[in-house]
Amino acid sequence: MIAMPKAKVDAERCRQCMLCVEFCPRGVLVVSDQTNSRGFYPVVMRDEEKCTGCGICALVCPSVCIEVYR
Amino acid sequence: MQAAHGRGPAVATGIKRVHPDSVVFTYQGDGDLASIGMAEIVHAASRGENFTVIFINNAVFGMTQGQMAPTTLIGQKTTTSPRGRTAAEAGWPIRICELLDTLEGPAYIAREALTTPPRIRSAKKSIRRAFEAQLAGEGFGIVELLSTCPTWWGMDPLEAIRHIDDTMVEHYPLRVFRDRPAAHDRPAGQQEEAGSDA
Amino acid sequence: MNEERRRVFISGNEATAEGGIAGGCRHFFGYPITPQNKIPEYMAEHLPPIGGVYLQAESEVAAINMVYGASSAGARVMTTSSSPGIALMQEGLSYMLGSELPAVIVNMVRGGPGLGNVAVAQSDYWLSTRGAGHGDGRCITLTPYSVQELHNFTAGAFEIADRYQNIVMVLGDAILATMMEPCELIPRREMEPPGRPYAVGPHEAGERERNIVNSLWVDFDAMEAVNIRNEERYARAAAEITDWEEFGSDDPQVLLCAYGISARLCEGAVMRAEEAGVRLRLLRPKTVFPFPTVPIREWSERVDAMLVVELSMGQFVEDVRLAVEGRCPVDLLSRAGGNMPTVSEVLAKVREVAAKAGVAV
Numbered sequence: 226m227i228a229m230p231k232a233k234v235d236a237e238r239c240r241q242c243m244l245c246v247e248f249c250p251r252g253v254l255v256v257s258d259q260t261n262s263r264g265f266y267p268v269v270m271r272d273e274e275k276c277t278g279c280g281i282c283a284l285v286c287p288s289v290c291i292e293v294y295r
Numbered sequence: 296m297q298a299a300h301g302r303g304p305a306v307a308t309g310i311k312r313v314h315p316d317s318v319v320f321t322y323q324g325d326g327d328l329a330s331i332g333m334a335e336i337v338h339a340a341s342r343g344e345n346f347t348v349i350f351i352n353n354a355v356f357g358m359t360q361g362q363m364a365p366t367t368l369i370g371q372k373t374t375t376s377p378r379g380r381t382a383a384e385a386g387w388p389i390r391i392c393e394l395l396d397t398l399e400g401p402a403y404i405a406r407e408a409l410t411t412p413p414r415i416r417s418a419k420k421s422i423r424r425a426f427e428a429q430l431a432g433e434g435f436g437i438v439e440l441l442s443t444c445p446t447w448w449g450m451d452p453l454e455a456i457r458h459i460d461d462t463m464v465e466h467y468p469l470r471v472f473r474d475r476p477a478a479h480d481r482p483a484g485q486q487e488e489a490g491s492d493a
Numbered sequence: 494m495n496e497e498r499r500r501v502f503i504s505g506n507e508a509t510a511e512g513g514i515a516g517g518c519r520h521f522f523g524y525p526i527t528p529q530n531k532i533p534e535y536m537a538e539h540l541p542p543i544g545g546v547y548l549q550a551e552s553e554v555a556a557i558n559m560v561y562g563a564s565s566a567g568a569r570v571m572t573t574s575s576s577p578g579i580a581l582m583q584e585g586l587s588y589m590l591g592s593e594l595p596a597v598i599v600n601m602v603r604g605g606p607g608l609g610n611v612a613v614a615q616s617d618y619w620l621s622t623r624g625a626g627h628g629d630g631r632c633i634t635l636t637p638y639s640v641q642e643l644h645n646f647t648a649g650a651f652e653i654a655d656r657y658q659n660i661v662m663v664l665g666d667a668i669l670a671t672m673m674e675p676c677e678l679i680p681r682r683e684m685e686p687p688g689r690p691y692a693v694g695p696h697e698a699g700e701r702e703r704n705i706v707n708s709l710w711v712d713f714d715a716m717e718a719v720n721i722r723n724e725e726r727y728a729r730a731a732a733e734i735t736d737w738e739e740f741g742s743d744d745p746q747v748l749l750c751a752y753g754i755s756a757r758l759c760e761g762a763v764m765r766a767e768e769a770g771v772r773l774r775l776l777r778p779k780t781v782f783p784f785p786t787v788p789i790r791e792w793s794e795r796v797d798a799m800l801v802v803e804l805s806m807g808q809f810v811e812d813v814r815l816a817v818e819g820r821c822p823v824d825l826l827s828r829a830g831g832n833m834p835t836v837s838e839v840l841a842k843v844r845e846v847a848a849k850a851g852v853a854v
């Protein structure tokens with residue numbers, strides 16, 4: 226199996242700053258409709274197929290909660 | 296290792312002098328480095344101490360709830376400049392890189408901004424270069440990182456990033472001020488090379 | 494002046510800041526540190542509009558030296574900080590004691606040593622009563638136990654500082670600083686013109702002798718004279734301003750000694766003394782330098798034992814023991830690091846102390 230490039234958000238550490246959503250060139254990240262234990266609505270991957278694994282989301286995330294696998 | 300407020304460069308000096316082969320760096324805010332710790336940073340830089348300083352400039356005392364910092368811009372409202380900073384009351388914002396750039400000691404001085412992806416990548420390069428300078432024994436390196444404080448600026452994270460790119464960089468130009476071996480590492484009797492302002 | 498007193502619901506920090514303004518202070522120099530940030534913030538908001546000066550110093554070292562300068566220029570001046578910041582001010586305090594200058598310093602004590610934490614503590618007792626850096630000088634030290642007292646003591650501290658030409662330290666803590674209580678505000682006193690007889694500043698030629706503010710005395714006798722003058726003022730202060738309050742049984746078996754927030758806790762214990770089956774009285778100093786040695790000594794001849802409650806490992810208890818001079822057992826209940834004993838724990842300790850002293854409980 227060839228692994229798909231994908232960004233993985235650690236929902237518990239996300240603080241919903243929205244920077245990854247703003248900067249993702251593919252627009253594949255969205256806010257989830259459930260809060261994490263700290264009361265934030267964490268960002269989740271909406272469309273994994275379209276993620277190119279460019280790593281921009283991880284680069285801008287101030288909470289260091291995105292890991293990108295390619 | 297946790298140093299007293301502002302004293303990081305002195306503590307780092309002590310550590311580096313005991314373990315010259317260890318990689319040593321300080322992580323300091325603008326209140327820490329440019330206010331209470333001004334003497335320590337200037338003297339560590341002047342001595343060309345062979346460690347790296349990561350300087351987080353968010354133009355405010357964040358930890359203690361948003362008071363004015365030496366780097367606070369004119370007109371900026373903080374909890375201790377409720378009507379906006381005025382030069383008459385509190386003087387002008389201090390540019391640390393420019394100040395340290397007057398000294399012979401530093402090997403690497405750069406100011407970067409943690410805003411857009413290209414700027415963050417550039418910041419990573421500068422940080423890497425500053426540590427390389429340390430590993431090569433070239434001496435003191437400092438990377439100033441213009442950073443947001445959405446909480447005490449009263450902005451959302453994206454607005455705060457735009458504020459840095461639109462306003463803060465005017466007072467704090469992004470630049471590599473110096474990238475060269477420390478002056479005391481020059482072979483004797485040779486002319487000093489001009490600093491390359493990338 | 495409008496003598497009507499306004500009653501407000503405010504934090505200890507705000508009450509302290511307003512106390513400074515009420516006491517006639519129009520010059521404030523400080524540096525941010527938790528848990529007292531609301532004081533400089535209040536001063537930044539309120540002083541400039543009434544012609545005062547608020548200045549954020551680059552450090553506590555600078556702040557205390559700005560205070561030194563303003564005091565030598567004859568102004569009513571104050572600074573506030575919390576433990577690590579007060580530690581940094583020690584050099585400046587020592588110079589001011591050596592130069593015989595007044596000033597008001599507020600310490601909202603937090604946990605230590607080191608950076609510690611920002612929780613309640615009383616571990617700067619020695620720093621305040623023995624401290625002020627090197628040399629023989631001492632700070633007159635006031636120990637409020639409520640928001641109202643923070644306000645009143647800070648306002649009153651300027652009179653005391655001026656009367657003795659000495660530093661007055663107001664010793665609060667992280668709880669007093671941040672808790673909210675009703676407080677009756679003292680009307681703001683006008684700024685004193687900075688024309689003190691000892692102060693430096695502009696004057697007409699021949700109007701007066703040139704004043705010199707100095708703490709360097711190369712001559713042995715001159716240096717000793719400063720120390721003797723200081724001792725004389727401390728003796729005068731002991732006779733004139735030593736202050737304390739007592740509460741509880743008129744015929745106590747055990748005397749509780751506590752100051753500040755601990756005294757607040759001990760009040761609760763006295764109210765529930767029946768639970769311990771011991772007749773209990775609380776003596777709480779409002780000044781700890783000068784120390785209420787006389788009443789404590791007197792009680793030591795009448796009670797079976799004393800119990801000191803403090804949020805430090807045994808600092809205040811030393812002054813109690815010096816006053817008691819072995820006349821009765823003095824036990825200690827101490828917590829640190831932000832911890833506080835409960836009233837029940839105080840009562841349990843009271844029973845233990847009473848039993849040890851042979852009181853039938």
Ligand SMILES: Cc1ncc(C[n+]2csc(CCOP(=O)(O)OP(=O)(O)O)c2C)c(N)n1
Binds near residue numbers: 323357364
């Ligand atoms: C001697 C001393 N004074 C004051 C403080 C309180 N204090 C803690 S952090 C800080 C400054 C925070 O500002 P900055 O260095 O800019 O860091 P930021 O939180 O903005 O990242 C201050 C004044 C302290 N810890 N020690």
Ligand code: SF4
Binds near residue numbers: 231232252278
């Ligand atoms: S790796 Fe790139 S494409 Fe994928 S989510 Fe992150 S920013 Fe978007």
Ligand code: SF4
Binds near residue numbers: 241282288
């Ligand atoms: S950048 Fe990080 S913290 Fe911010 S929303 Fe995205 S995942 Fe969450």
Ligand SMILES: [Mg+2]
Binds near residue numbers: 324353355356364
């Ligand atoms: Mg800062």
